[in-house]
Amino acid sequence: MNLRYAAIKILRAVLTLWLVVTFVFVVLRVTGDPTEQLLPDDIDPLIRDYYRTAWGLDRPLWEQYLKYFQSAFHGDFGISFRNRLPAAEVIWQRIPKTLELGLATFAAALAMGIPLGVFAALNRDRWLDRLTMSFAVFGFSMPNFFLGILLILLFALHLRILPSSGYGTAAHMVMPVITLATAFAGSIARFTRSAMLEVLARDYLRTAEAAGAGLGRRVWRHALPNAAIPIVTIVGFSLGGMIGGAVVTENVFAWPGVGRLLTSAVADRDLSVVQGIVVLVAVTMVAANLAVDLAYGWLDPRVRVGARERTR
């Protein structure tokens, strides 16, 4: 892998993070004096001044910015005024639950999307292909919250085989995972299909066929690895949509994760928690994009070899 390429990508990632943290700082300062928002209106001005000094709001702006940046770097976003705990701790407790949901969704979406896309490409323009593409459009257009509600109506209220919401057993996970994975599986199937169609038309696959490789070997050994790059890209790109989807889905199913924490923090204007989550999402997104960029080199030997030749 080209070292310069990797260095530029990492630099860009750090820059993006810095921009996000700065954006949060600027928006927070634009909104005005936090003491006016957090303290009651009729409070003694002396107490207000005390807090202003205690929170460093009497310092020059650049000093506040440096201080803010320093504490953000250490994961310190202040105290959640709702339950008097450090915001980072409040968020930290929720992360495993969202991660659980996210990983299960990833697994379900990949397990459904990739085979669907491959079979659609192999049966181009036949009914399986049409069905897969319809499913992709369906998943893309279906709002998370509506799918979730339809699932609750069917499985929890009508058939009574799944709990309607909450957290705990594996049964609690079924509906949130279906809700989140549907749109994701649809777009994976769609990109897998187009990537496969492109690869299947290549000469080396005709060569493989002439050399006597069976259909299964041709598809899984020769075609799919070469179609992997667009698939990895779309998986990386979909993460943002999935984070947004998780916020909604967690709310529909009362899943006690970061998404639900975010909406309640926004409703209560618990700003330290909101800041912490925004930075957490930014870190996740930047890390995912970086991983996708770096995965290219690992997945595509041409990038490795090409890079080596170019650096020579």
Added chain:
Amino acid sequence: MTGIPHPVPPAARLLQRRRLLPRRLLPHGLPASVAACIGFLAAIAFLAVFARLLAPYGHEATDLLHRLRPPFWMDRAIDAHLLGTDKLGRDLLSRLLVATQVSMALALLGTLIGAVLGIALGILAAHRGGWVDELVMMAVDWQAAMPFLIIALAVLAFLGNDFLLFLALMGLAGWETYARLTRGLVLAAREQGYAVAVRSLGARPGRLYLRHILPNVMGPLIVQLTLNFPQTILLETSLSFLGLGIQPPLTSLGQMLGEGRDYLLTAWWLAVIPGAVIFLTTLSMSIAGDWLRSRLDPTQL
């Protein structure tokens, strides 16, 4: 020129006539599914525009004697409320019409604001190049890297909810796709014969971009518009569903769904009917947009 009939060779005349035949139109023309989607969108547009005239009641008017009534095809339905009523006895049909108007107007305005902003910045980036280009593309990358729902939630938390702010957020969603697309299209178009010719004739940049290049690259931009529109609807309805978007007394499809979700056991239609309107609208728009894209650029997915 007038009065002299144009000589048309027989073969060309045949071609002209064939083009008018519906059989020639159908295979490459409008498939039935796309026609149905466009029809549905036209109906929704009609209902949205004339919502306040068509609504039998005010969307806030309560009828406390008839609360949680079902739609007309079920038992206990009453003639006065075709689609039933909610917990306060408000007419679901009237609310649905007003909510459709609000949601569609927000999505349309948001999409247009985003398109104008993105196209302007894209042209600016392509025209100026250098650090302006770098700056615009950095903003594009930055916005693409953050899930917009999270940005929107953060802004709503920091600044509080306000209708104009909410509309601005709708406009900011997706501007980066237009900016990136426009920049690429303009950079490519600038090198083409007609653009070079217009420039060497002494046209000012404004005239070159707005009168000559923009009309020529409009196709992909319109496709992007149709693909962006459903996303804007989903953003608005998601935020309103979470109770953080459109606030009462105004209503939107997402807000109706959010309210209706507390009555799934007793009055499922309160959530399902607005949900179905959202879904069918975004679905129709996506199918129509996909079709448009495949017509304009068959090489893309």
